[in-house]
Amino acid sequence: MVRKIPVVFAALTPLADAIETANDFCKQGLNIAFLAVMDSTPSQP
Numbered sequence: 001m002v003r004k005i006p007v008v009f010a011a012l013t014p015l016a017d018a019i020e021t022a023n024d025f026c027k028q029g030l031n032i033a034f035l036a037v038m039d040s041t042p043s044q045p
Helices: 004-040
Strands: none
Touching: none
16 A cells, blocks of 8 residues: 555656646636736726
């Protein structure tokens, strides 16, 4: 049981990195979309 733990961590590390990358990508996309909406909205009514 104890010997399998490093194998599990080794398998989960790339998955965690992929999730983190996707999360950053989503945040960046939301920021770009938000800025685009703010730019397209007239500042004065």
